[in-house]
Amino acid sequence: MQNTTLKQTTIQTAPDELVAVNGQRPQVGIMGGTFNPPxxxxxxxxxxxxxxxxxxxxxxxPDANPPHVDHKETIPAIQRVEMVKRAIAANPLFKLSLAEIDRGGISYTYDTIVTLKQQHPEIDYYLIIGGDMVDYLPTWHRIDDLVQLVQIVGVERxxxxxxxxxxxxxxxxxxxxxxxxxxxQKVQQGCSIRYLVPEAVADYIEEEGLYHE
Structure with missing residues (x-):
């Protein structure tokens, strides 16, 4: 039942609409994470x-179950997906994929990239991660194989x-x-999260009573 509800909220990606222009392969970024909240x-x-x-x-x-070395509690996928959907709605460059949630289990990035490249070998993928996650790369599942398949993009933190x-x-x-x-933590402390998250996400957190305990 949960997967059916999730699929109804999906912003469809459209890789089939991307074609090479002047010999340039389509370039697509992947932004993975728990997004708890975005x-x-x-x-x-x-x-x-x-x-x-x-x-x-x-x-x-959004991932199904993050493979972090340090365990992180999260909320149901349906709520994280809804927040991501609201967060990215205003930017035409952003899309939502439920690939990892639909697959279930531990969301290993290597497995995700292998699947994407099998489905769309014509696309070059860029894995976007924060500078804090770069420190974790040595612990990632099959990292030496992963870097052969995708360009990792680090954003300074x-x-x-x-x-x-x-x-x-x-x-x-x-x-x-x-x-x-x-x-x-701000929500738990009763502090404002205005400008920390998109307004639509803040509204959803309030509507659903998230993170108060």
């Missing part, structure tokens, strides 16, 4: 990467080094020290 930092990262790299669009892909043994393409974007954890 905040303005996520949107800034995706928008800066899309514009600086000339991407055709960026797909936001305050307090995190750009040094990494992996081929990361860094994007020069405004740095903002904001995380989903901080947003949840």
């Amino acid at each position: 905040h303005i930092g996520h949107l800034m990262m995706a928008d800066q990467a899309a514009n600086q790299l000339g991407l055709d669009y960026v797909v936001f892909m 305050p307090g995190y080094s750009k040094q990494t043994p992996y081929p990361v393409l860094w994007v020069d974007a405004p740095t903002i020290a904001l995380s989903s954890t901080q947003v949840r």
